Amino acid sequence: MAVNVLFPRKHALVGGQRRALSRLASKRPVSAPQNDWIRRMLFPTEADGYQQTKLRSVPHRDLFDRDINYEQAHAVNDVCVNVYGTLPYLISGPPGTGKTKTLVETAMQLLNTTNVAHVLICAPSEAAADMLALRLKQHLNTKQLLRLNRPGRADNEVAPELLQYCYIENDMFYLPPFKKLMAFNIVVTSCRDAAILADARLTNNELWTIQQNMASAFQPEDAAPTLSLHWGALLIDEAAQATEIDILPAISVVCPPSAYPTNLPQPRFAMAGDENQLGPRTASRDPQFSTSLFARLFDRPLYAEHTLSRSKTKPFSRPPVMKKSMLPITYPPFTLLIRNYRSHPAILSVPSSLFYSDTLIPEAVAPQTLLQTSSLWRGRKWPVLFLPHTGIDEIERDGGGWYNISEAHIACNLAQSLVYESRVQQSDVCIMSPFAAQVKLLRGLIRSNHYGSGAGLWDVNIGPVEAFQGLEKRVVVLCTTRTREKFLDRDRERGVGVVGERRKMNVALTRAKEGLFVIGCPAVLGRDREWAAWMKFCWRNGLVGDEKRGWCAGEGAGG
Template identity: 50%
Template sequence: MAHVNDERLGKLDIYARPFIPQSLRMVNKAPANIISSEPAPWVDFTRYVQTFAGSDFLTPDTALYRKDHLDATPDQLFTPSYGVEQGSLLLTPQNYHDYFQGALKQEGAALQQECDDHALFRVPLVRNGNMDPRPAMFTLHVPGLREQSLRIEVGDIVQLRQLHFNLRGEVMYGSRITDKDGKPVMAPRHADNQYNSVVWGIDRLKECLALRVDSLAPRSMMFNVQFTVQAERLRATYTAVKNTQHTLSATSSDNWMRSMLFPEPSDGYYQKTLNKAFTDFDLHDQLLNYEQSKAVNTVLNETYGPVPFIISGPPGTGKTKTIVELALQLIGRQETPHLLICAPSDPAADTLVQRLSKHLKLSDLRLINAPSRSFPEVPNTVLPYCCVDDGLFSLPSFKELMRCKAVVTTCRDVQMLVRARLSNRDLCELEGKLHSAIHPNTSPAKARLHWTGVLIDEAAQATEPEAILPLSFVATPLAPGVDESQWPLFVMAGDQHQLGPRTASKASSMQTSLFERLLKRPFYCDHPLARSKQSGGVMRPLTQDMLPILRPAFANLIRNYRSHPAILATPSSLFYNDTLEPEATETDSLLSWPQWKGRGWPVLFARNILPDEIEQDGGGWYNIGEAKLACQYAQSFLLHGLLQPSDICIMSPFRAQVRVLRKVAREAPFSMPGVNIGPLEAFQGLESKLVIICTTRTRDRFLDQDVAKGLGVIHEPKRFNVALTRAMSGLIVLGNPDVLVKDENWRAFLAFCLRNGLCDGVVPPLDELEVGKGGLVSRLEKQLLHQEVMDENDLRALPNGGRTLGVPDGDEHQLWESGIAVEKFIRESEDVGR
């Protein structure tokens, strides 16, 4: 069905799987002999550990390396120990394991369902031939690899069932195999085989997998393909959860892990005097602003207590810049610094290495990649900091790693270091046993931790089980114990109002990051200086009459260096208590475009009521009319010479619409191959001078199913926020206001556009929009209106014209700017303890 036009089908599951003939499905269910293929090359962790610890000095980690765990499926591995419904539990230190064990089981089941949804039927397998000298290598085309809709890695098993056909071209399986007269015949042996091929390579750009298929009988090269979930993907997080529960259950009073995961007011430090107004260190990055440098200074002085320090960074406020500066300062100050620096994704980890490499020697910095990572995905500037052994990513030698001052990896790939037995607990055990072996009659000294801290950037994008992997890696030993003065630092930077963890299940326990959960704890959210406690858009200063007070173990970044104020106005009001300060320069470069409406601010809502459609058999929503309109706007900027194609981003929350957009943009009459087009998720953390948002859905049919699947930008506040905050100098939104108005956040955006004449097309009346959040006029909107009044006064005062919005000209504008500067100076001078 290419288009659903019968409203009586309101209960139809539009995301149902495409119809597959029963004969093809039965092939997968028929009994078969399993033929395995050679695994992809991997790190030999046992051998690695023996290079520095022999075989006598580390207790075997049976929880991680038990044979039944290595062979288990996710469903077998994560069976809860007793029947507690995870959703009914309130997370506490006592039930940590049961809470997340149930959540991980749900995630494993959802991952398997995801694999089942991507199963392929009757597709060709191509022999690589002369293109690949490796034996038994084949190529399989997999739609969706480019957008990473299918989670698959090097080393994964892909099940292949070879198809056989009778003379009529019908699929044969098991007892259905017949001769030309239709009589059953003995099934040949190859018809009963299931080939467990192994992924040896991934080309996401071409959407192809390189599969090793041993002992394949090439009688037919048409196959059914089933993808599988490897237990390894969840095993590391399960083990971390299990070990964390053991730690939380310990009776020791100096429980570092408890204070990191469940901080209480008693864990914090009180301050009785205001802080110094100036920092006492030299910045590596001289462009750090007041809030960023204050965050670094607070962590360096460790004046807030043994609890996580949280850097709350809205879009474009420099979270990564702050984390990098903090890492460099810690390395310069600590006597023997060894930092673990993590991010949830490979690209984010690459960015950290690129920035740190400008200040650190090659011997002081390493990036740990799993062997499953593809070489083409790693930037050339990062490769020198990676360890490559026999053509695959591996671990540096023990001596190299111990010398490193900063080790960067993803939260998930910390398991590489865990399996190599390099955690603080393993190293302390090794040191103690070596000392006892060498000096049997002397008591060993108290343990001294190797890893002195863990920093996690973009922490709101990691699930809590993923975040505790690095946390448990640097955790203190339970015995003989470590002085509190030596406890590792734990710092997270992120934004809980942008897209959170990418999970297969919709369980809130998996979709709520540790970053977000901690910020909801009273220790943070009830603090008088928390962002949620601010009003009027001005961060409340700390004054003498507020003392004594718990020193805040958090920093609120407020200066946005990305976007024009008109672009920031709505997100700042809806998600950040109106606290964002626009600091970006050169955001007025697109103001001369003639199609801006009303006040001429670089924001435009363009009404589109052309029908949305559903791909055949529930493949996804698309809107051809919207795609053409988006390309027309993009082409207009190019024709006016205002932008290069690479400066333009067109996004949609639906992958089907992304495919349509790419097709329309690449072909005549547009021919814009250089324009960035992709799904909304792909642009988190990125920015473009012009962003065109295709909301795609123009009818309210099946919106409830969109919400249930976590799709679209309606009733999805985090997606809404990410979409609006990617733009630097221009933002265009295409959509049907009659549908978008059902969402209170979109209603607020539409009200902003209508109040200021920024709409192209008919929208609902303003009195209908200004309900709830729609009636809020943000501080930035008021400032823009005030600036416009100043501009009009200048226009009347100057005989030969005035100036354009955003161009600093005229005495009144200078006075206005001076007033803002004075306000900031007074606030920063008084807010010395903020």
């Protein structure tokens, strides 16, 4: 039987990206001198930066957020003072280090301590953009802050407390009238919806050119005054999760016109993200399409080969620190956030070593609850437990996804033990697996009458690893699912599983705050260098469970 399958393109999304690319491509160098801001943002070199000739002092600012730490304060100060040159400023924030907090403080300081009057803030997802707006609304009123949404977004997707910061017309989200829009100090939107501003000709290029032409038309005998740009800064959160072309619409909004004098203040461009976690979700695995602008910039010599980069950190040493003997040096156009406020030190130890050159400093305060004294923990009694498991993995009929029944029972029994013995709220427990079929099995099993005294445990969070990026839970149970080595090569080709997927592994291990359980086959995990290191950590410290435990076999009992 022949079947025709049609995959329509998302014209609204692709169209905005294509137009942004066209606008930026039109700014290629010509014979006459011109502003090369876009080249500096996309392909920065050391020559575009400033030289640092003296050690920087501790920044002293009247902060809106009193909990800003030393590294975050330096990032805020660097962007506001612009001590690094006309370059993208990158804030590398590993899990739980406060990337969003840093960007919010940066936006407020730009408005209140610099000549920047209008800031565009974007994020790859609507949820991340909403979170930015929710934090900013603590400091701004409805005349200062706009949460810009595309007309097709449902209003029930937006938090009720944010609706007053949105513009609604004819029961749809809409672009405000020109005069009202120009008055907002901060506009928050998704990277995709930044194209709304560009298509409405509300870019620095269009606005500045119109102003200059109008001034020349009214006073042709006088030299036209040099006007300032409307958008003074572009800030992007979770930048490592956006493809390069995703960010182009936002960049095209703030990009200055070619004729804009280079001796005047240029728009600032800062991004926060984590290049070591999962990148953009794309159908193609080709790095040319799946690498974010954030990650690509961090690989450029200006950032990767800088003396203060993470890659220059020696094993078991402190994060790199600027010393007088290093001067003069190119001022670092980046900040490395190193203080983790999420996870127990034992949970953080191996990810810090494997993915962040041992630079992370645990700052989370461990609460004293029944979970900390649970009989589940082994060895040093740290809240990390590896459960070796060799139960067979199976595949759904007709070549569907992979699942593992015995592993699913272990995970669900663990969740029940956590809820009833350690008094952990169901919503504070997360079970994740890299295989969709295993996620489906877990959801059906834990909601059955075998758990929760016959009522099921409906509030336990279960999903694929990717779904939990950016989130945190008190306790995480990771089901690695795969137990047969002969299928690993196929898994790698398809980009599934956690073996050979270091970024996915990083995400999976760093969601937990107070407790981490990993169920996996030692032989399979041992084929991966990073997983082998994590298992050695567990064996070395006695953090290994026993399959003979009651909650490791069979079906769960009632509470």
